[in-house]
């Protein structure tokens with residue numbers, strides 16, 4: 117009888133665990149904290165292995181991040197692996213819905229591949245440090261001329277050091293259920309380096325992750341690697357059509373693997 121007063125106390129955690137809003141915030145905080153902690157482990161390993169900023173550190177980061185999907189109840193179904201089996205440098209472009217994209221990215225990340233990211237990420241504590249150690253190229257989105265010159269340098273480095281770069285051409289995270297119009301940087305980069313573009317499409321997260329509704333359930337994400345798009349012989353005059361071509365195939369793939377039809381999703385290719 118004495119223990120009866122404890123019943124409400126036991127009910128509180130039970131209610132919390134069944135509340136989807138609580139699960140949402142818990143999983144989000146856990147994700148950030150866990151990645152920060154993984155970065156703490158990765159930093160000394162990377163420094164000991166390669167002495168500082170080096171693209172080879174991405175192997176360490178990839179290895180350490182691969183289990184995180186299980187902790188969040190996420191699964192990735194990858195198709196089109198064969199399109200990544202290619203020698204030499206290339207530019208990967210993919211849609212960008214959330215910071216959770218990092219988990220899918222690490223599923224398919226080829227060797228000698230790093231990313232283009234906004235410069236603010238360098239201030240993200242231990243994650244920022246690991247991004248720097250992994251050779252991530254930081255751009256200032258507020259200053260187009262700076263971003264362009266960093267990308268032009270990146271084109272040279274890609275060839276000199278035989279590296280691959282992953283760019284999110286939408287330029288920002290987007291969960292509107294469609295792709296945002298593409299920015300041109302990734303296409304200039306590929307044309308300047310004369311390397312192929314490999315599009316990779318993540319299916320919509322809307323069946324398990326809804327920011328506004330504060331829902332973060334378990335879910336399966338389809339990741340589709342598409343055939344390369346050649347840029348040999350193209351010039352800056354071809355950048356717009358290259359971007360339009362990439363947008364069209366990625367958008368139709370996005371709608372297809374997200375279980376939607378182009379007609380059911382508002383205006384087509386809204387550039």
Ligand SMILES: CCCCCCCCCCCCCC(=O)SCCNC(=O)CCNC(=O)[C@H](O)C(C)(C)COP(=O)(O)OP(=O)(O)OC[C@H]1O[C@@H](n2cnc3c(N)ncnc32)[C@H](O)[C@@H]1OP(=O)(O)O
Nearest residue numbers: 154155233234260263264267284285287299300301302304
């Ligand atoms: C253990 C813990 C692990 C943690 C792991 C962490 C992994 C982290 C993963 C991190 C993931 C982080 C992910 C992230 O952080 S995503 C956010 C950052 N990424 C991006 O923004 C990439 C995509 N953006 C672009 O490509 C933009 O175009 C840039 C940023 C370059 C400029 O954008 P901006 O908005 O300022 O300008 P604009 O696009 O309107 O272009 C203006 C004009 O300039 C022309 N132009 C553009 N570029 C070039 C060029 N290179 N050479 C010559 N010309 C060029 C262009 O054609 C246009 O001219 P016109 O056509 O109108 O005449």
Ligand SMILES: CCCCCCCC/C=C\CCCCCCCC(=O)OC[C@@H](O)COP(=O)(O)O
Nearest residue numbers: 148151152214215218239240241243287288289
């Ligand atoms: C000093 C502490 C600062 C804490 C900041 C928390 C940092 C996040 C930590 C762990 C998350 C896991 C790694 C995530 C890396 C992904 C970054 C990302 O997705 O950046 C967003 C960027 O693409 C587009 O930015 P906007 O949508 O334009 O905005």
